[in-house]
Amino acid sequence: MTNTIADIETSDMILVTGSNTTENHPVLSTFVKRAKLKGKKLYVIDPRKIKLAEYADKWLRPHPGTDIAWINGLMHIIIKDDLHNTSFISERCENFEALKETVKKYTPEYVEGITGIKAADLAEVAHAFAKAPAAAILYCMGITQHTCGTDNVKSLANLSLLCGHLGKPGGGVNPLRGQNNVQGACDMGGLPNVFTAYQPVNNDEARARLENAWDITGLSPTPGLPVTEMIQKAHDGEMKSLYIIGENPLVSDPDLNHARKSIGNLDFLVVQDIFFTETAQMADVVLPSFCFAEKNGTFSNTERRVQRVRKAVEAPGESRQDWEILCDIATRMGYRMSYSGAEDIFREIAAVTPSYRGITWERIDKKGIHWPCPDENHEGTPILHTKQFTRGKGMFHAIEHQPPAELPDAQYPYILTTGRVLYHYHTGTMTMKTKGLNTLSPECFVEISSKDAQKIGVDDGAMVDVSSRRGKITAKLQVSSKAVDGTVFIPFHFAKAAANMLTNAKLDPTAKIPEFKVCAIKIEPATA
Amino acid sequence: MEHNTIIINENKLDFEPGETILEVAQRNKIDIPTLCHLKNTLPTTTCKVCVVEIKGEPELVESCATKARQDMTVLTESPKVIAERQKNISRLLASGNHNCAIRAFDTTDWTSFQLNVLKDDGKEDLCPVWGDCELQNLAYRYQVKTLGMPLNKIEYKTERANPFIIRDFSRCILCGRCVKACKEIQVNNAIEFGENGKKIIAKNDAILKNSDCVFCGECLQACPVGALIPDKAYRDERFKDTQKVRTTCSFCGVGCQMDLFVQDNKIVKINGADADLAPNNGSLCVKGRFGYEFVASPERLTTPLIKKDGKHVEASWDEALDLVAAKLSAIKEKFGPDSLGVLTSARVTNEDNYIANKFTRAVLKTNNIDHCARL
Numbered sequence: 001m002t003n004t005i006a007d008i009e010t011s012d013m014i015l016v017t018g019s020n021t022t023e024n025h026p027v028l029s030t031f032v033k034r035a036k037l038k039g040k041k042l043y044v045i046d047p048r049k050i051k052l053a054e055y056a057d058k059w060l061r062p063h064p065g066t067d068i069a070w071i072n073g074l075m076h077i078i079i080k081d082d083l084h085n086t087s088f089i090s091e092r093c094e095n096f097e098a099l100k101e102t103v104k105k106y107t108p109e110y111v112e113g114i115t116g117i118k119a120a121d122l123a124e125v126a127h128a129f130a131k132a133p134a135a136a137i138l139y140c141m142g143i144t145q146h147t148c149g150t151d152n153v154k155s156l157a158n159l160s161l162l163c164g165h166l167g168k169p170g171g172g173v174n175p176l177r178g179q180n181n182v183q184g185a186c187d188m189g190g191l192p193n194v195f196t197a198y199q200p201v202n203n204d205e206a207r208a209r210l211e212n213a214w215d216i217t218g219l220s221p222t223p224g225l226p227v228t229e230m231i232q233k234a235h236d237g238e239m240k241s242l243y244i245i246g247e248n249p250l251v252s253d254p255d256l257n258h259a260r261k262s263i264g265n266l267d268f269l270v271v272q273d274i275f276f277t278e279t280a281q282m283a284d285v286v287l288p289s290f291c292f293a294e295k296n297g298t299f300s301n302t303e304r305r306v307q308r309v310r311k312a313v314e315a316p317g318e319s320r321q322d323w324e325i326l327c328d329i330a331t332r333m334g335y336r337m338s339y340s341g342a343e344d345i346f347r348e349i350a351a352v353t354p355s356y357r358g359i360t361w362e363r364i365d366k367k368g369i370h371w372p373c374p375d376e377n378h379e380g381t382p383i384l385h386t387k388q389f390t391r392g393k394g395m396f397h398a399i400e401h402q403p404p405a406e407l408p409d410a411q412y413p414y415i416l417t418t419g420r421v422l423y424h425y426h427t428g429t430m431t432m433k434t435k436g437l438n439t440l441s442p443e444c445f446v447e448i449s450s451k452d453a454q455k456i457g458v459d460d461g462a463m464v465d466v467s468s469r470r471g472k473i474t475a476k477l478q479v480s481s482k483a484v485d486g487t488v489f490i491p492f493h494f495a496k497a498a499a500n501m502l503t504n505a506k507l508d509p510t511a512k513i514p515e516f517k518v519c520a521i522k523i524e525p526a527t528a
Numbered sequence: 529m530e531h532n533t534i535i536i537n538e539n540k541l542d543f544e545p546g547e548t549i550l551e552v553a554q555r556n557k558i559d560i561p562t563l564c565h566l567k568n569t570l571p572t573t574t575c576k577v578c579v580v581e582i583k584g585e586p587e588l589v590e591s592c593a594t595k596a597r598q599d600m601t602v603l604t605e606s607p608k609v610i611a612e613r614q615k616n617i618s619r620l621l622a623s624g625n626h627n628c629a630i631r632a633f634d635t636t637d638w639t640s641f642q643l644n645v646l647k648d649d650g651k652e653d654l655c656p657v658w659g660d661c662e663l664q665n666l667a668y669r670y671q672v673k674t675l676g677m678p679l680n681k682i683e684y685k686t687e688r689a690n691p692f693i694i695r696d697f698s699r700c701i702l703c704g705r706c707v708k709a710c711k712e713i714q715v716n717n718a719i720e721f722g723e724n725g726k727k728i729i730a731k732n733d734a735i736l737k738n739s740d741c742v743f744c745g746e747c748l749q750a751c752p753v754g755a756l757i758p759d760k761a762y763r764d765e766r767f768k769d770t771q772k773v774r775t776t777c778s779f780c781g782v783g784c785q786m787d788l789f790v791q792d793n794k795i796v797k798i799n800g801a802d803a804d805l806a807p808n809n810g811s812l813c814v815k816g817r818f819g820y821e822f823v824a825s826p827e828r829l830t831t832p833l834i835k836k837d838g839k840h841v842e843a844s845w846d847e848a849l850d851l852v853a854a855k856l857s858a859i860k861e862k863f864g865p866d867s868l869g870v871l872t873s874a875r876v877t878n879e880d881n882y883i884a885n886k887f888t889r890a891v892l893k894t895n896n897i898d899h900c901a902r903l
Contacts, residue, residue, distance in 0.1 A: 005782065005807045026744060026813030028782045033715030055715070145902075177781025179874035181881070185899045189885035190872040192895050196882065201895050214890045220865065224895030228902065230869040239869055239896075240859045243852075245884060246873030252903045268855045274828055276840075284855075285848050286840060288829035289876075291822070292778035293788060293795060297877030299776045301783025303807060309877055312773035312788040313795060313823065317830020318845065322873075322880035325849070326887045332853035335891045337883070345879040367805065368783070422742060425779050425815055426900075433822035436691030436759075437815070440743065513902040 002384040003136065003172035004303045004370065009034055011170035013041040013132035015125070017067070017156075018142020018517075022051040023422040025140075025176050028302075032138070041132065043125050045070065045117075046142060047417060047517075048447075048489055049482045060125065061484055062115040064415050065146055065404035065518040071155040072401065073111030074126045075162055076103045083130035088164030093394040099158060102398035114401060130163045134170030141178065141419070145516040147405045149508040154397040161394045167385040177302035179426065180292070184300035187356070187371070188349070192224030196353040213352050216335070226512040228253075228505070235262035243270045245322060246289070250278040251427035251495045254514040255470045255505040272325060275429045278495055288319035291430075295321055297342045298364070300371070303382075306359050307368035404518035405506035408486070412468060412520035414452070415487045416502055424493040431493075444497035445478040446523065447489040453479045456523050463526035466490065468519055471501030474526050488521065534600040549591035549602055550578055560604050561613070561666055563620065563752050564703035565592040567803040567810075569712040572704045576616040577666065581606045588612055610670060617672045620663055625682060625698035626753070628655045628664045655699060655754045659766060662752035663701060684727055690736045692743055692759055692818045697727055700755035704728075706747035713811060714746045743814040749799055758797065765791055774801060777816040778875065784808035784816055795820045860892060869896035 008014065008031040021029035029052060036042045036055050044056040053059035062070050078084050079100055089096050108119030129135045137160055143152045157166075157173050165171035177183050189196040199206035200223075207219045225233060231253060233239035242263070253259040263269060263282055271283035274291045292299075294315040300306045323345060327337035339345050343361050350356050358373040358380075369380035385394075408415055423441035424431040431437050446464055448456075458464055460479040465472055466488075475490065475497040483489060490499040504519040532543045536558055543552045548571070553560045564575035571592040579588040583601040588609060591602070603609060620626075655661065666672075684697035702721070706728055710719045718741040722729030730739030748756045768791045777784040785801035785808060798817050803810040822828075832848035833840040843851075859867055870892070872884035881899075888897040 022742075025780050025782055026742070027784050027808045027811050027816075028780075030714050030811060034712075037712070037715055179781060179900075180776070180778045180783065181876065181878065182781055182874040182899075182901045184878040185872055185874045185876075185881045186901060188872075188878050188881035189889075190874075190881045190897055190899045191901075192898050195889070196885065201889075210889075214886065216890050218893060219889055220893055220895050222866075222895060224866070224897060225869065226902070227871055227898040227900065230871075230896060230898065233869075238867065240863050240867040241856060242869050242871060243856075244871040245880070246875045247871050247900050249871070249900070249903070252900055254903075267859060270852055274822075275825075276827070276829060276833075280829075281840075283833075284835045285843075285852055286829065286833040287848060287852075288831060291828075292775070292875075292877075293820070293823045295877060295880075297879045299778075299783060300878060301776075301807060302781035303783075305783060305807060306878070307776045307783050307785065308774075310773050310775045312771070312775065312790050313793045316824075316828045318832070319828070319830060320845070322876050323883040326880075326883045328845075328849050329853050329856070330887050330891045332849055333857055333891055337886070337891075342877065342879040345882060349878060349882050423814060425819070430778075430822040431815060431819050433825040433827065434819045435821065436743075437819055439691045440737075440814075511902065516903075 001172065001174035001176070001303045002166060003169070003174055004382045005031055007169055007172070007383070008032055008136055008138070009038070011035060011040060011132075011134055011136040013043070013128050013135040014138065015043050015045065015129060015135065016052060016138045017045040018144070019138055019140035019176055020046070020048070020050045020052070020142075020419055021138065021140075021176070024178060024420050025302075026422065028176060041128050043128065045125070047484065047487055049484065057128075058121060058124065060117050060121050062117055064417055064487055065148075066115040066401065067143060067146070067152045068148060068155050068399055069106065069111050069114040069401040070117055070122065071152075071159055072103045072106035072399070073108060073115070073117070073122050074129065075099070075159055076106040076111075077108065077123050077126035078130045078162055079103065081127070083127065084162045085164030089162070092388070093161050093396060095396040095398070098398040099162075099396035102400065129159070134168055135163065135165045136170060136172050136174060137165075138174045138176060140176045142517055144175070144511070145513055146518065147506050147508050147515045148402050149513045150510040151397075151399045151402070155399055158396055158399070161396060166394065167383065167387070169383065172383070175302070180301075181299040183302060183304060184298070184306075187300055187353070192226055196349065197355045210352060213348075228507055228512045228514060231259055231262045234265050237265060240266060241268040241270075242266055243272070244279060244283075245272045246274070248277040248279045248427040248429060250282065251498055251500065252492065253505075254500055254503040254516060256498055256500045257471050258505060272322060274319070277427070277429050287325055288317065289322045289325065290315045290319060295342065298346060298361075301368070304370045305368040306356065306364055306371060308361065308364055405515055406469075406504050406519045408520045412522045414521050414523060416466075416468065416499070416519050416521040417487060417489050417517045418492045418499045418503060419489065420493065421491045424491070426493065427495065428493040444473070444475040444491060444494035444499070446475050447478050447480045447483045448523070449483040449485045450479045451485050452483070452488070453477060456525070458525050465524045465526050466502060466521055468502040468504075468521045470504070473497040473499070473501050474528065488523065492516075532596070532598060534596045534598070534602060536602045537604055543596040547596050549580060549589075549594050549596050549600075552596050553591065553604065558604065560591050561669070562592055563662055563666070563701065564705060566705045566708045566713070566750050569708040572708065575620065575701070575703050577613055579609055579612050579616075580604050581609050613666070614670050614672050617663070617666050617670055620701045621667060621672065623701055626655065626663065628658050628661065656757055657754035661754060687735055688759075690743075690759075692745065692814070693736060693748055694757050694759050695736070696755055696757065699753050700728060701753055702726070702728070703752060705750040705752065706756060709746040709750040714744050716740060716742055716744065718742070719747065743818065744812065745814065745817040746811055749810070760796065765796065768792065770796070777812070779813075779815045779819065782807060784812055786812060786816060788820075794824050856892065865892055865894040866896060868892045868894050872897060872899045874899050874901060
């Protein structure tokens with residue numbers, strides 16, 4: 001997030017898109033709902049009529065995969081009605097003319113044709129967004145999990161820049177991180193192209209600094225592969241071994257038949273986890289590790305706040321800490337890695353990570369600090385880009401709408417979109433161990449509109465076969481007012497009826513993120 | 529500029545315009561008891577326990593609803609205040625089944641039917657939050673004795689049909705904190721005062737499981753008495769040694785600060801941390817508050833496993849790690865470093881992730897590292 005969670009409540013207008021906030025970020029959603037309670041404006045733009053839509057001034061419903069079109073449409077109206085922030089644009093941005101040229105054709109009528117959003121509604125949102133003293137954009141995987149995910153995000157950035165809503169309290173472009181330490185995993189160099197703090201691996205100086213710090217030579221300057229491509233390379237036989245820590249790709253990856261075949265193709269698979277997951281069951285070696293309640297360390301949350309994790313209980317059996325296991329293997333492979341504890345590691349992190357340099361465990365003992373925090377006297381940075389952007393000027397990107405990779409047709413007439421429910425988390429390995437959560441959300445379901453259910457000729461609660469070009473699952477039909485005709489939602493938590501048997505593994509060319517949010521399916525009464 | 533100061537018990541204190549007496553006191557660690565006020569919500573003034581005396585004013589005022597004014601002199605424990613608190617605590621104790629040995633029942637005018645309800649519903653058991661109850665604490669603090677006071681009749685059966693939360697209406701003091709927590713903090717609007725203000729109900733008086741309730745448990749944490757209690761048997765072990773450990777939630781990316789209550793190496797309860805601590809200000813969701821059974825699950829992995837002839841068999845750490853080191857070295861040698869890949873995890877700590885990053889790049893000598901940020 002460019003801004004903080006607390007900041008949301010101070011915003012004058014909140015635009016939530018592609019985020020089922022009350023279910024996926026329940027506590028963060030309370031800030032949104034309280035803002036609304038205090039009379040601030042709230043607009044929800046989402047293919048599903050999610051719970052938050054009930055709180056909103058208005059819910060706008062785009063066809064899945066048409067986000068660039070409606071965002072360009074908002075910008076078209078804002079520019080046409082002269083509501084853009086000209087001083088912000090001229091002082092802090094560049095390439096405005098190209099944007100202006102591109103959005104010219106995105107008239108409300110043109111946008112309505114692509115997205116289904118009524119022209120008048122689009123104008124209402126455009127005016128509310130542009131006229132608000134501070135407007136915040138909150139988004140999540142509904143924006144990113146598309147073959148045009150990167151362009152979707154850039155489009156939201158365009159919109160915020162256009163109205164000068166970046167770099168100030170109550171504004172910002174705020175992605176909501178779905179897992180406890182996605183932010184930290186990225187910050188720590190858990191990405192193929194960057195070291196810690198996003199220092200590019202192909203930067204000679206960055207490599208030299210790390211080789212010096214780690215006392216080694218020969219760091220590879222070639223960016224590695226993202227997970228989605230590693231799976232493909234495993235399929236093709238080029239990737240020989242995967243070492244998987246605390247992940248369960250055999251439920252979370254797109255097109256599971258393909259993923260299973262790929263992982264089965266590896267010469268050697270190591271899985272380090274707390275449970276014997278679907279993925280661990282395929283491993284050559286399974287290593288038992290600690291869960292959060294058993295370790296000391298830090299997580300970095302969605303607002304870039306680095307916070308302490310503290311050991312509360314002893315881990316079961318012979319399990320060991322994740323970092324200890326890796327250090328032990330490194331040492332056995334001839335490179336000694338040894339630390340007195342997690343705090344010792346954090347000191348090394350701070351030394352090689354510019355944005356964490358000023359953070360110590362002592363400083364975050366009571367309250368976390370937002371990075372960047374360049375030195376020990378720095379208080380941290382709750383709001384990014386207050387004076388300038390990382391690259392200097394804010395760059396407008398002129399972007400055209402592009403349709404999803406797979407659209408419904410006569411054979412597969414419905415759009416499937418996937419996501420989570422309130423009571424479960426990712427592949428359910430943790431939440432499905434709590435009885436009460438299973439009582440509240442016992443099994444997979446196929447959320448559908450009543451009209452579509454009628455068309456298929458099945459009642460609420462009936463079992464249906466859902467199939468795509470890639471696979472088939474059987475699950476219970478759930479007729480819901482959240483569903484819009486033609487679009488079906490299935491949560492991906494449940495291994496027994498894994499939505500990812502159906503999803504499309506087509507990737508965004510830049511971010512390599514799969515298009516989980518749109519694929520074509522058909523639904524029939526269950527045969528078995 | 530006008531200077532804003534008030535005096536509370538001889539302490540000269542600054543206040544922000546609009547601040548209540550209670551807020552100024554709490555900020556300065558002066559304890560004014562209250563049973564209905566919930567931090568970060570509007571005052572309800574149902575309990576009348578937070579009354580204070582303002583010098584020169586004949587009537588006591590509720591400190592939760594009275595704004596601080598320049599040169600106001602406040603007494604928080606004057607004889608008049610104490611007497612009023614005793615009266616109000618006494619009224620609340622009499623309002624329900626507060627059988628915590630501070631009072632005794634007088635059910636002489638009850639019918640046999642009512643007495644049977646009492647028995648069937650386990651109401652004769654001592655209150656499950658005995659020793660962990662704000663009302664009981666205040667009764668003790670102000671020495672309120674209610675022996676012989678008649679007991680209000682128990683009108684509503686305890687609701688035990690829900691996961692996580694038991695609702696015992698007989699011990700509800702109708703302070704409204706749960707309603708505030710639901711409406712003004714979580715804004716779920718699942719519960720409200722019903723039955724002419726005599727019962728807290730979900731829509732149509734449905735059980736929580738069949739209502740708009742999403743089991744965030746904010747109400748449970750806010751309840752000052754034994755009306756909302758966790759379905760866990762925590763209360764049975766109340767006098768065991770309990771450690772409280774502050775940590776960060778392991779579910780979504782919000783990073784809620786929480787306190788784990790630990791007994792005998794087991795998490796028995798989780799509460800949101802302080803009401804003024806970012807990012808969650810004491811709130812949690814259903815997963816964070818209740819979804820901790822996985823930690824002590826019997827399904828946890830406890831020993832390394834090696835696949836032999838298609839079956840996973842237990843192995844020693846030495847055997848497992850030697851095998852991993854040998855295999856990774858051999859593959860790296862034969863097919864080159866880029867034939868190896870590591871998926872690190874968005875669940876593990878920064879320290880774990882940093883080591884995974886260092887291991888991949890410095891030892892395996894590849895940049896093939898990623899995690900499921902995209903999935």
